[in-house]
Amino acid sequence: MGFSAEIQGVKYPAVAIFKLNNGDAICWYGDHPTNGHLAVFDLVEQKRHFVSGSFSVHGSRHRNGRHHQVLEPSGHKKIYLSPRTDKAAEDLVCDHIRDVNVPLFQPFDFWPIKTQLWHATTSRHVLRRDDFGERVDGVILQGFMCRHEYVDDLLGTLQKTTYKSWVEHDGVFDLVVLAEVVGIPAPSAN
Secondary structure (H helix, E strand, O other), rough: OOOEEEOEEEEEEEEOOOEEEEOOEEEEEOOOEEEEEEEEEOOOOOOOEEEEEEEEEEEEEOOOEEEEEEEEEHHHHHHEEEEEEOOOOOOOOOOEEEEEEEEOOOOOOOOOOOOEHHHHHHHHEEEEHHHOOHHHHEEEEEEEEEEEHHHHHHHOOOOOOOOEEEEEEEEOOOEEEEEEEOOOOOOOOO
């Protein structure tokens, strides 16, 4: 499920990607490429990783419970962070995949990447500031892998903080994305 953001009339593709792979129930995400220096402390393997230059991040949860995150430095080997095995997907009712902060007010200072998971330059899910009411700075997209029969329970539990939701069916598990509005603070009266 790919999301684009429209900011000042410009559509920025792939600002958020959530994928539920039918074969392995893998949940992937692609982040914007980042340029800079990063020190990561992997508490699971008790290692430190240093990345410099351009890099991107993605992660997954596999059906058998295997988790990992990957740093992909430009021109270097992938760095696998905190690989661990957790509860198998078959034993889960719902699993929170990730949050994505999507600005709708100020343009991005870089063009988002295209990943192997989602090559489209546009998305059927376009996030526009006007669609989320007045005084909106952005949205927080929350992704969940949820058993089909519990999707309504998930939506009901989070309906107070959710402005909009999308569901993609995939057999036993559905991919559920919820949007929470980030408001612009009201001007203070002097």
